[in-house]
Amino acid sequence: MESLLYNHDEALELLGGLAIGINSVTPMKRRAAVSYRTQTGNGCRFVGFNAFAKAFVDRRKHQSFSMTVCEITYDDYRVKDSQGDPYLVTLQGGGSVQCNCEDYRNQVKHFGEGCCGHGYAVLIQWLGFRNLRDYQQAKRTL
Numbered sequence: 001m002e003s004l005l006y007n008h009d010e011a012l013e014l015l016g017g018l019a020i021g022i023n024s025v026t027p028m029k030r031r032a033a034v035s036y037r038t039q040t041g042n043g044c045r046f047v048g049f050n051a052f053a054k055a056f057v058d059r060r061k062h063q064s065f066s067m068t069v070c071e072i073t074y075d076d077y078r079v080k081d082s083q084g085d086p087y088l089v090t091l092q093g094g095g096s097v098q099c100n101c102e103d104y105r106n107q108v109k110h111f112g113e114g115c116c117g118h119g120y121a122v123l124i125q126w127l128g129f130r131n132l133r134d135y136q137q138a139k140r141t142l
């Protein structure tokens, strides 16, 4: 089964032009063993946790740029994705950025917290933060 963090799409992107497909991603301590296909055969290499984590966040930030944000109240936002589907993002005390989408629910289930593309749309486009950590630090010092 694919892990939420160590998944095939992320692995393919992290390997750049090296691979044309992913055979398997096996999570290990602080890294994953990635087995991949090339034009001429197969290969395997280790990719670190930090690389996967950065790719995971970057993918969601990138998705957020095609979304539109509409403020409902000071803490509630309606965010439409590129297909026009609306999601509800709620800023909670303590700096958590909740959403009613499946991606957010999956992240909470796996990591205990999370931030989806809709959350990043509010943080980046509307509030002007670069990332979740900056937002949470600002919340603490207010």
Ligand SMILES: [Zn+2]
Binding pocket: 087, 099, 100, 101, 102, 103, 104, 116, 117, 118, 119
């Ligand atoms: Zn969401």
